[in-house]
Amino acid sequence: MTTKRADLLPIFEKFIPISEAAQDMFFSFLMETTAPKGTILLKPRQICTRLYFLKEGFAYQYRCTEKANIVTYFWFEQDFITNLPSFLTQIPSTETIEVLDDSILYSITYDQLQLLYQAYPEFNALGRLILEHYYLELANVGDLFSTYPAKSRYDKLLQQKPQLFQQATLGQIASYLNISQETLSRVRAQKEIS
Amino acid sequence: MTTKRADLLPIFEKFIPISEAAQDMFFSFLMETTAPKGTILLKPRQICTRLYFLKEGFAYQYRCTEKANIVTYFWFEQDFITNLPSFLTQIPSTETIEVLDDSILYSITYDQLQLLYQAYPEFNALGRLILEHYYLELANVGDLFSTYPAKSRYDKLLQQKPQLFQQATLGQIASYLNISQETLSRVRAQKEIS
DNA sequence: CTGCTTTTTTGACTTTTGTCAAAGCAAGTC
């Protein structure tokens, strides 16, 4: 499908050029799916076998605890979705990935990716560069959480991911920020005054 | 130096085999340094140009704020030390890396590493695998910080990194856990009773 | 052993955040 190529190639090329042959193998593996709002991409105790590219839509990840669901990540359009801890190690995930809006996804499996790594060394460079990108992303999230108090965390997130506040509910955002919904509400009210 | 080879090769081989030629290039770049306790490996506003391997010793990273220094990472023997955000992007660091015990370090520069990536594709695979390892490590740290309350964080860290409690002061550990030293002290006292 | 310094603990009090419960708002449906 030419549209998949048109969607993904520019993203790859931002990192590193990929040979025609490698591209062909990659796109022959790539699967397109539509996922209606509420679709679960990964369940707890399940091994994450797919790496998704979110062409269109919105998704999030959460961990179920006795008390509540703790939101741990959000994905927007053009993001690569996967539970990296489970995907990289191929051990069961502790988290759930759920689609929050009707979405269009492209995906390949872990095994297919390993074949690509073996067949085309340049794919290792791409994998490394994309991983570097996600490492920096995660480091950024870590930064967010070392911030104190609640209000500063809110401000930082608002600045870093303004889109989030238009797509997620305040309950989900509060959970992600690791503060109660009530505290988030009060923090926002306070904000308006100053 | 044969000793560097003996120290590092087994670690590489755990991930992926490296050709003789690639090894030769790598070890020709590798520099050995001794760093007495208190040595600063990276200062804020400085670009992190080196990737270190901590053969022997103990080191940590902290961010200076108006109020205090916030500890953000610890490294033990056999760890790779670098400020990845600065090293990967080659933009100035916001953190300080300091050696807490007399240490022996091996290191290569960012530019040397790029030469290795270009000259030997297999190095990309190694880079990717090591990065995967550090991603998982960081995800783990993130996990630690999503834990609430203070006592649970302490328990988790105690379980995950018992060595830490023998090498770092409680003040440093409290800062790393993002709780006050007094709270950490009380949490530990509480622990003894039960 | 003795005095010094550094680290850790304890106490009293304050601030921040969480919890529970109820009320307010908004969007969509009949």
Added chain:
DNA sequence: GACTTGCTTTGACAAAAGTCAAAAAAGCAG
């Protein structure tokens, strides 16, 4: 327009953690 249903805000109170100050304990040098 009235009625669900889901999301957000507000209020009252409780719990957790921070701060400041001082005491106790542990390490070290002479």
